[in-house]
Amino acid sequence: MAQRARPLSPFLHYRWQYTNTLSILHRVTGVLLSAGFLVLVYWLAAAAGGPERYAAALHRLSSPLAQLVLFGAAFGFCYHLLNGVRHLFFDMGHGFELATARKSGWAVAIGAVALGLSVWLAVRAGLGGGA
């Protein structure tokens, strides 16, 4: 028996709106944070391995590329957290009105940039700069 064609994902046949950019960003930041999670585990494992291994790991994490990834993770963390809470409200049936969804979407976008910068600066300051 021939298998019926599966339905396509919505992004293949819906008109582009900025609300789906927010939704896609949620996935992108989620994938980014998964990579950030591996960095967190690497950091913990290095600390458990003793002072020398820890120092070597910190040196690797202070490279410009690693810092860029960590900055992305800081922004991704704030975006995913704020938009995740927005989605939890959606799941409970709140905030579906177009105007409300737009407003909460903008709040998430602006909040993520502001909060992401503050988290980055606070953590850097707390860790004594340099990371």
Added chain:
Amino acid sequence: MSLRSPLRRVTYLGSAKGGSSHWYAQRVTAVALVLLGLWLVVSLATMGGTSHARVVAWLASPVAAALAVLLVVTGAWHALLGLQVVIEDYVGDKGTRLAVLLVVRFALVVAAVVGVLAVLRIAFGVAA
């Protein structure tokens, strides 16, 4: 009792059965991670430096060690559920999809075990 016929299920049009528990676990871990994630950021911002001694002193506290273990386990679980959805949506070929899902699952389970062991090692003073 299911109203779908077995034929419908084998032709890929039936329920996968685990959908609602997957969906629910994703939300429960999300709520937990809001709290655990904020705790991590506050901890990093207030621990006063990245020296090995600071990190060891931070995780020597039983509360911090417990929260760190919870963060590692919940983080891996939430990442696993989320990445699974992304992979199932965008990787069309069944063989590739299975391979990618397996690699991601193994990697996250290994990361979770390594993370928990690392925290416990520090908490029990082996890494001091």
